[in-house]
Amino acid sequence: MSFRIAINGYGRIGQSVLRAIYEGGWQSQFKVVALNELSDIATVAYLTRYDTTHGRFPLPITQDGDHLLIANDRIQVLNESDPARLPWGELEIDLVLECSGAFSNRAMAMQHIQSGAKRLLFSQPAEADVDATIVYGYNHEQLKPAHKIVSAASCTTNCIIPVLDLLDRAFGIENGVTTTIHSAMNDQPVIDSYHRTDLRLTRSALQSIIPVDTGLDRGIDRLLPHLAGRFQCLHVRVPTINVSLMDMSINLGRDTSVAEVNELLRNASEGALQGLLGYTEEPHASVDFNRDARSGVVDGTQTRVSGGRLLKLMCWFDNEWAYANRMLDVAGYWLQTR
Template sequence: MLKPKRLAINGYGRIGRCFLRALLESPVAHNLQVVAINEPANLESMAYLTRYDSTHGRFPGLVEAVDGQLLIDNRAIRVSHARTPEEVRWGDIDLIVECSGAYGRRSELSRFLDAGCPRLLLSHPGASADDVDATIIAGINQDSLNGNERLVSAASCTTNAIVPLLDLLDREVGIEQALLSTLHSVMNDQPLIDGYHHDDLRRTRSAMQSIIPVSTGLARGVERLLPQLAGRVQAKAIRVPTTNVSAIDLTLSTQRPVSAHSINALLANAARGPLKQFVAYSEAAHASIDFNHDPHSAIVDGSQTRTAGTHLVNLFVWFDNEWGFANRMLEVADHWSHHWPTNPT
C-alpha cells in the first residue's frame, strides 16, 4: 500500500479553496492529501471561508481552526502565514499547488524549489513557455508528463475550456481563423466601487456596475498548446457583473463545409465519448447560474450554434471558471503524481 502524496497549497483564495474542496470530493483523495497551506490571512478567516462559500455553498464536512491548524473532518492541515517562499518549511511536501498568482517567471518560481519543495503546479500560465517545464491541459496532453518536470502550469480556466474544442474542430473540420470573446465573471483584481486597484484604468471601475473590457493572453495560451494554430487565433475578454460561471463566444472559419447540425452532432458525440470527462453538451434554455459548481471544462450550448454560409460557424460555450478549473488542476496533479517515486507505508 502506498502513502498518499503530500500536497501544500500556497495562496488560499478562490482557486486554493476550490482545489481543496474538489480534492475532498474526489475519488483521487486516496492518492493526494493536502497537509499544509500557506496563506497570509488569519486562520479564523481561512476556516470561516472554507466553511461558508457564497458561490459553492456550505462545506459538506466539519471545519475547525485549532492550535494553529485547519481541521477538515478531524484531519489536521498545518497552516503558515508567510509572504515569501523562503519563510515556509516545505521539506516534507511532494508538490506545492501555487494558487496565489504572484509568481510567474522561472526565477520567481524557483524560489519554492530552492526552499525545499521538489515540484510546483501553477494555477495560472507561466509568464512565457520557457518559464515552466510543461503547460498541461487535462484531456489533451497530460500523457506528456514523465515525472521529471519540476515546474508545471495547468494553464487557465479559459484555456482549459477552449483548447479541447479547438483541437477537436481543427482535426475534424479544419480551422482557418478563430475569434474568441470571453465573457468572464468578476475577479478579485477589480474593485466593488471605483478605486485605485490596477494600472489598467478599466479595472479601476466598479466590477458590479459595468461590463468591462480587459486584456487577455488567451490567444497566446491557445497557440502554446496548439502550435498548428499559430497566427490564426485572436481573443478578447470582457468582465461581466456576475460572481461565477463564464462563457466564450467562438467564431470560426473552417476549411471544410459545415452546418449547425453537423457541428452540433460532432460536439455532442465528443461529449458522450472521448471528451466526456471534460466537455458537456446541452440544447436546453440555459442561464449561466445553471453551471455553477459544474466540473466540466466546457459546456457547449448547442441552442446557440449559428452558421453563415458553409464555412463560418459561431459557438457559445459555458464554463465554471472556478470549479471546472480546480478539477482540471486536481487531475493534472493526480496524473503527474503517478510518475513520481513511490512512498511505501
C-alpha cells in the same frame, strides 16, 4: 498511494481546490499538509466553512493554534511571503499547488523547489519556460517524472483547446476571434477604486460590463502552435460571481453545417472527452453551470454557420470549480508518472 500536498495562496482557486479534494473523492490520493496564506487563520477557517458561490463546506471546520482541522485532518496554516522560507522539505511536500497568482516565472517557482518541494503546479498559464503547459484531456500524456514546474494553463484554455482541437481535426481552422464573457473577479472593486495597472478595472464590478486584457491568444499559440497567430481574443467581465461563457467565431477550412458540428461535439462529450467536455440543447442560463466540473459545456442551441465556413459557438464553464478539478486531474496524473 497518498501524496503530500501544499496549497500556496488561498484565494478563490486555492479554496476551490481544497473543497474539490474533499468533495470529489481525492482524499485517498492527496493529503493536504499545509496552506500558505497571508491572512490570519480565523479568516482562513471562516472562508473555508462558508462560501457564497459553493455553499457550506460539507465537513466540520475548526482550528487549533496554527492548524486548520477538517474532520480528523490537520492542515498547518503558514503566513510566509517569502517562498524561500517555506518548510516544504521538513513537511515532505510532494507537490505545491501554486494558487497565489502573485508570480508566473520559473525563477520564483524554483524557490519552492529549493525549499524542499518536489514539484510545483501553477494555477495559471505562467511563463513559457515552465517544463510543460497542460490542458487535461488534450495533452496531459506529455507529463514526465523529470518535470519539476508545470502549468495547468487557465480556465479559458481548458475550455477552448479541446473544442478547437476537435474542430481543427474535423474541418481545419483558418483563423478565429474569441470573446470570453467572464464573471467578476477579486481584482475588481465593488465601487470605483484605484487599480495599479488597468484604468477599466477601477470601475465597479457591480455596475458595468468591463473589457479587460487577455492572454488567451498566447495560450492558443502555445498549445496549438500550428495555429499560431491565427486567433485574436477579447475578454469582458460581467456582474455575476461565477460561471463564464466562451463565444467563438471560427473560419473553417471546409464547408459544414450546424448539424455536423453539433454531432461532432456531442459525440466527443459522450466518448473520448466524457466528463471533460459537455454538450446540451436545453435552454440554459449561466447559473445552471455553477459547480459543473466539466472544462466546458457546448450550448448546441447557439451554434450557427454562416456561408458554410464561418462557425459561431458558445461554451459555458465554471471558471472556479471546473478549473480546480482540472488542476487535480493534472496533479494526480503527473504524480503517478514513473
